[in-house]
Amino acid sequence: MGQERHPLSPRLARCPQGLPREAYIEAAWFDREMATVFSRQWVMVGRLADLEPGRMRRAQVGTAPVVVARSADGAVSAFHNSCPHRGSELCRGEEEPLGKLIRCPYHAFSFAASDGALVATGHAVPTPDFDRAAHGLKRVACREWNGFLFLNLDAEPGDLFTDAGLRSLDNWPMASLVTGHRWETEVACNWKAFWENYSECLHCPGIHPELCDMVPIYGKGIMGPSEALGWTPEEPSRPNLRSGARSWTMSGDPCGPVFPKLSEAERMAGYGFVTLWPSSYIVAHVDYVRSVRIQPLAPERTRLIAEWHFSAETLAQPGFDPAVVAAFAKIVMQQDGTASEMNQRGMRSPAFRAARLMPEEYEIHRFHQWVLNEMETHA
Numbered sequence: 001m002g003q004e005r006h007p008l009s010p011r012l013a014r015c016p017q018g019l020p021r022e023a024y025i026e027a028a029w030f031d032r033e034m035a036t037v038f039s040r041q042w043v044m045v046g047r048l049a050d051l052e053p054g055r056m057r058r059a060q061v062g063t064a065p066v067v068v069a070r071s072a073d074g075a076v077s078a079f080h081n082s083c084p085h086r087g088s089e090l091c092r093g094e095e096e097p098l099g100k101l102i103r104c105p106y107h108a109f110s111f112a113a114s115d116g117a118l119v120a121t122g123h124a125v126p127t128p129d130f131d132r133a134a135h136g137l138k139r140v141a142c143r144e145w146n147g148f149l150f151l152n153l154d155a156e157p158g159d160l161f162t163d164a165g166l167r168s169l170d171n172w173p174m175a176s177l178v179t180g181h182r183w184e185t186e187v188a189c190n191w192k193a194f195w196e197n198y199s200e201c202l203h204c205p206g207i208h209p210e211l212c213d214m215v216p217i218y219g220k221g222i223m224g225p226s227e228a229l230g231w232t233p234e235e236p237s238r239p240n241l242r243s244g245a246r247s248w249t250m251s252g253d254p255c256g257p258v259f260p261k262l263s264e265a266e267r268m269a270g271y272g273f274v275t276l277w278p279s280s281y282i283v284a285h286v287d288y289v290r291s292v293r294i295q296p297l298a299p300e301r302t303r304l305i306a307e308w309h310f311s312a313e314t315l316a317q318p319g320f321d322p323a324v325v326a327a328f329a330k331i332v333m334q335q336d337g338t339a340s341e342m343n344q345r346g347m348r349s350p351a352f353r354a355a356r357l358m359p360e361e362y363e364i365h366r367f368h369q370w371v372l373n374e375m376e377t378h379a
Helices: 027-040 191-198 209-214 216-220 264-269 322-347 359-377
Strands: 017-020 043-047 055-061 064-070 076-080 095-097 101-103 109-112 118-121 141-145 148-152 178-187 271-276 280-285 289-298 301-310 354-356
Touching: 017 359, 027 289, 027 359, 043 055, 043 289, 043 301, 055 148, 064 148, 076 141, 178 322, 191 289, 191 301, 191 322, 191 359, 209 216, 209 322, 264 271, 289 322, 301 322
Parallel strands: none
Antiparallel strands: 017 354, 043 148, 055 064, 055 095, 064 076, 101 109, 109 118, 141 148, 178 301, 271 280, 280 289, 289 301
16 A cells, blocks of 8 residues: 555656657757747746846847847837848847837848837838838737746737746745846757756756755655655645755755745745746745746757846845855756756667656656647647
């Protein structure tokens, strides 16, 4: 009896097949994902507060270059970073000043920053057959959630998806958090390979000694108690972190004041993950928040952008160094990157056809089904 799977456990009751080998290495498969998954879903591009009013910034949504414009009054709009005249990029630098107009640096066509309407054609004098209304910038949908900015290329975007629900971070002071540290790296793997590694802990005992020390249950190869055989809902909740630890720092001590509105359960848990397919995840601790963005670059290249967000009070502490706080998660992410690259190299082998998922890899199975459904629905 003690080794049975409880019906409410997320464990799989079978060992299903994963995605085929070509999903990780073929350009054609990658292009279909960019044209469906990343062209139809909300993609996180950073914190809105990190883009000051009167500035515009480049962003990437799948394979589409986008310009995000924030007017002097704080209003935000987004457009494809391509002039409808001859296609030139509009924003050349990572970030540039912005007035009331977005001016093409090639032929001086100018567009209203608020709605992208064509205002002027530079030295060009169009003939009567030129329809100005049809030659404005192509808009990109944008929305804010908990201080994060999301973009969507779809003309009729759906709801923002998060596995934990849109109210899951209500007890954190998300809107007022300040970005204190940023770390960017490139990983030689398919974007899904990194997501899959994030979605299971079978690898934790062999890959993450520091993390397993901080979160002892990870050392058992599972992400939570309900994954264990013999688990029942009657089992009492226990702290996730090791004895004496309260946050993901090298010492286990909070780096600053604990957020005051957290529930007792949230404090006891020590952290909470919020997953936003396909582009990002958020880890909310009792004293700071970390966000990670996943940008596909090619079938076997992925960029990771991690940012650490703190209260202004924490950042104002004498001698406070956010890089010291970030050090623990950087160790874990570097280990994840190495493991994902190892996995990617192995999947190139002609001997590999598709994974056979284990019961503990239920989240990978759910992710695979979601990707396939998105590709089919928007084909």
